[in-house]
Amino acid sequence: MQETSATALNDKLKRATLVEGDYSFDKVSEVITRPTRSTPSWWLIAFTGALSALTLYGVTVALLVYEGTGVWGVNNPIGWGYAIINMVWWVGIGHAGTLISAVLFLCRQKWRTSINRFAEAMTLFAVICALQFPALHVGRPWLAYFMFPIPNQMDIWPNFRSPLLWDLFAFSTYFLTSFLFWYVGLIPDLAVLRDKAARAGKKIATYLYGIFSVGWRGANRHWKNYERAYLILAGISTPLVLSVHSIVSFDFAVSQIPGWHTTIFPPYFVAGAIFSGFALVLTLMIIARQIYGFKDFVTMYHIDTMNKFLLATGTMVGYAYAMEFFIAWYSGNEYERFAFVNRAFGPYSWAYWTMFSCNVFVPQIFWFKKMRRSIVVAFIVSILVNIGMWFERFVIVVTSLHRDFLPASWGYYSPTWVDICMYIGTFGLFFTLFLIFLRFLPMIAISEVKGVMPEANPH
Amino acid sequence: MKENKIFGIVGEFADPKELLNAAKEIKKAQYEKFDCHSPFPIHGMDEAMGLKDSSLGWIVIFFAFCGLFGGLALMAWVATVGYPVVVSGKPLFAFEPFVPVMFELTILFSAFSTVFGMMGLNKLPMFYHPLFKHPTFYRFSSDGFFVSVENGDPQFEVEKTTKLLHSLNAKNVEIVYEN
Numbered sequence: 001m002q003e004t005s006a007t008a009l010n011d012k013l014k015r016a017t018l019v020e021g022d023y024s025f026d027k028v029s030e031v032i033t034r035p036t037r038s039t040p041s042w043w044l045i046a047f048t049g050a051l052s053a054l055t056l057y058g059v060t061v062a063l064l065v066y067e068g069t070g071v072w073g074v075n076n077p078i079g080w081g082y083a084i085i086n087m088v089w090w091v092g093i094g095h096a097g098t099l100i101s102a103v104l105f106l107c108r109q110k111w112r113t114s115i116n117r118f119a120e121a122m123t124l125f126a127v128i129c130a131l132q133f134p135a136l137h138v139g140r141p142w143l144a145y146f147m148f149p150i151p152n153q154m155d156i157w158p159n160f161r162s163p164l165l166w167d168l169f170a171f172s173t174y175f176l177t178s179f180l181f182w183y184v185g186l187i188p189d190l191a192v193l194r195d196k197a198a199r200a201g202k203k204i205a206t207y208l209y210g211i212f213s214v215g216w217r218g219a220n221r222h223w224k225n226y227e228r229a230y231l232i233l234a235g236i237s238t239p240l241v242l243s244v245h246s247i248v249s250f251d252f253a254v255s256q257i258p259g260w261h262t263t264i265f266p267p268y269f270v271a272g273a274i275f276s277g278f279a280l281v282l283t284l285m286i287i288a289r290q291i292y293g294f295k296d297f298v299t300m301y302h303i304d305t306m307n308k309f310l311l312a313t314g315t316m317v318g319y320a321y322a323m324e325f326f327i328a329w330y331s332g333n334e335y336e337r338f339a340f341v342n343r344a345f346g347p348y349s350w351a352y353w354t355m356f357s358c359n360v361f362v363p364q365i366f367w368f369k370k371m372r373r374s375i376v377v378a379f380i381v382s383i384l385v386n387i388g389m390w391f392e393r394f395v396i397v398v399t400s401l402h403r404d405f406l407p408a409s410w411g412y413y414s415p416t417w418v419d420i421c422m423y424i425g426t427f428g429l430f431f432t433l434f435l436i437f438l439r440f441l442p443m444i445a446i447s448e449v450k451g452v453m454p455e456a457n458p459h
Numbered sequence: 460m461k462e463n464k465i466f467g468i469v470g471e472f473a474d475p476k477e478l479l480n481a482a483k484e485i486k487k488a489q490y491e492k493f494d495c496h497s498p499f500p501i502h503g504m505d506e507a508m509g510l511k512d513s514s515l516g517w518i519v520i521f522f523a524f525c526g527l528f529g530g531l532a533l534m535a536w537v538a539t540v541g542y543p544v545v546v547s548g549k550p551l552f553a554f555e556p557f558v559p560v561m562f563e564l565t566i567l568f569s570a571f572s573t574v575f576g577m578m579g580l581n582k583l584p585m586f587y588h589p590l591f592k593h594p595t596f597y598r599f600s601s602d603g604f605f606v607s608v609e610n611g612d613p614q615f616e617v618e619k620t621t622k623l624l625h626s627l628n629a630k631n632v633e634i635v636y637e638n
Binding site: 024030157159160163169170172176181188191195196198210215217219224225226228229236240243451456458459 | 474475476478479482494495496497498499500501502503504505508510513515516519533534537538541542544546549556557559560562563564566567569570571573574576577578580581583584585586587588590591596597598599600601602605
C-alpha cells in the first residue's frame with residue numbers, strides 16, 4: 001500500500017527527459033562533435049560578415065586613438081556615453097553564462113548540461129567585448145597600465161578607494177575565472193575530439209586537441225579531483241557573478257548624482273544582468289539549435305525553463321524601476337524627484353518607455369505556457385529584451401547626467417557615427433570569436449550530457 | 460635494447476554497472492594500484508574503489524587566504540606608505556573601501572589554485588601514457604569503460620589478474636607495456 005503511493009508520488013515528481021530520442025553514448029559524442037569536422041557554407045558567410053564588422057571596429061578604434069575621445073558624442077555634462085553603456089551591457093550579458101554554469105550547478109539543475117558550455121562561451125566573449133571599453137575610455141589606451149598596482153617611474157599608485165579601480169579587479173577576476181571554468185569543463189570533451197581526430201588520421205587536429213586536453217584518460221582517480229575542482233569553481237563563481245555587477249553598479253551608486261546614488265542598484269543591476277544574459281543565450285541557442293539540429297539536446301523543456309527565467313527576472317527589474325520612483329518620491333529630495341520625473345517625461349522619455357515596454361511588459365507574455373513553448377515568440381522576445389536592456393543602461397547613464405543641479409549646465413547627448421560603428425564593431429568581435437568556437441569546439445558539454453542520461457546511472 | 464617492462468593489464472567492460480561491479484570485486488581481491496576509466500564520472504565509484512576524499516579543498520583555501528590578506532596588505536601599504544592621499548577627509552587606512560578588491564583577489568587566487576591544484580594532484584599534463592597503446596582504449600572518451608591494474612601492485616600477477624578480469628566479464632583484456 002505504502003509502496004504504491006510512493007511509486008505514484010515518484011511518477012508525479014518525474015523529471016523531464018533531458019535527452020530526447022534514442023541515443024547511445026557513442027551517438028552523443030558523434031552528433032555533438034559533428035560541427036567540428038566540416039565548414040558549412042553558411043558558416044563562411046557568417047564568418048565573413050563577422051570579420052567585416054570586426055574590421056569596422058578596428059577602423060573606429062584607430063580613429064579614436066588617432067583623434068582622441070572627441071570623435072565620440074560625449075560632452076559636458078554627459079561625460080559617459082556609449083562606451084560605458086556598451087561596457088555595462090556586454091558584461092551584463094556575460095552574467096547569464098556564469099549563472100547557468102555555476103548557480104544552476106550548485107542547485108543541481110541538471111537541465112543546464114545542454115546549454116552551459118554554450119552560455120559560458122558567450123560569457124567569455126561578452127566579457128572580452130566589455131573589456132574593450134574601459135581600456136578605450138581612458139583616451140590613451142597605451143597608458144591603461146596606469147590602472148594596475150605596479151611600481152612605475154612616477155612613483156604613483158592607484159587609489160583603492162575608487163569604484164573604478166574595484167571595477168578593474170572585478171572585471172579581470174571575472175574574465176580569468178570564467179575562462180578557467182570554461183576550460184576545465186572542456187578538458188574531457190577535448191579528449192573526445194582528440195581521440196576522434198586520431199581515429200580519422202588528422203595529424204594537426206590530433207596534435208592541437210591533444211595539447212589542450214592535457215593527456216586526459218578518464219581515470220576515476222582524476223575524475224575525483226576534477227569533480228571537486230568543478231564544484232569549487234562553481235562555488236566561487238556564484239558569489240563572483242553577484243559581486244561583479246554589484247561593483248559595476250557601484251560606479252554609479254557611490255557617486256553623488258541624483259538617479260545614480262541609490263542603494264537598490266546592486267541587486268537591480270544583478271537581476272538586469274541575468275535577464276539580458278538569458279535573453280542572449282536564448283537568441284543564440286535558438287539559432288544554433290535550428291542550424292545544427294540539436295533539438296534532442298536543447299528540447300522545448302529547456303526553452304520553456306529559460307522563458308520562465310526571463311519572466312521572473314523581467315518582473316524583478318520592473319519592481320526595481322517602480323521602487324526607484326517610490327524612493328525618489330519618499331526621499332523628499334527635490335533633485336532626486338526631478339531626476340526621475342525627468343527620466344520618464346523629459347527629453348529622453350522615448351528611451352525610458354522603450355526600456356520599460358521591452359523589459360517589463362513584453363516578458364509578461366510568458367505567463368502562458370503556449371507562448372513559452374513557441375520558438376518564434378521566444379526568439380522575438382529575447383531580442384526585444386536585449387534592446388530593452390541596452391536602453392536601460394542608456395537611460396541610467398545619460399538621463400542622470402544630462403540635467404544635474406544647475407539648469408545652466410544642462411545638455412543633450414547624441415551619439416556620433418563613430419559611437420554607433422564601434423558598438424556594431426563589438427558585435428563583429430563577439431561573433432568572430434563565437435563562430436570560431438562553434439567551428440572548433442563542442443558547443444554542448446559531452447561528458448556532462450552523458451552523465452545525465454539514464455544509462456549512466458549504475459544503480 | 461632496454462627491456463620493455465609491463466605497465467599493467469587493461470580490460471574493457473560493457474557499461475557503467477559492470478565497471479562499478481568490477482571495481483568492487485578488484486578492491487575485494489585486495490588490489491590497490493588500479494583505476495577505472497570512463498567517459499564521465501560514475502556515481503558511487505569512489506566508494507567502490509575505496510578512494511579517499513579529494514584534498515583539493517585544502518590547497519584552495521590556503522591560496523584563498525593568501526589572496527585575501529595579500530590584497531589587504533597591498534592596499535594598506537599603498538594607502539599608508541606607498542602613496543598616501545587623503546580622499547574626502549577619510550582616514551588613510553580603513554578596511555571598508557578595500558573589501559571589494561580583497562574579495563576579488565580571494566576569488567582570483569582560489570580559481571587559479573583550483574585549476575593548477577587539480578592538474579597537480581592528477582599529474583597532468585601527461586602527454587604520453589602507456590594506456591593509450593591498448594587497442595580499444597581510445598573508446599574511453601566515447602563509450603568505453605576500462606579497468607587498468609598496474610604492475611606495481613603487490614597482488615599483481617599476469618595470469619591471476621587476467622583471470623580475475625575475465626571472471627568479471629571483461630573483454631579485450633591485454634597486457635600493456637611501458638614503452
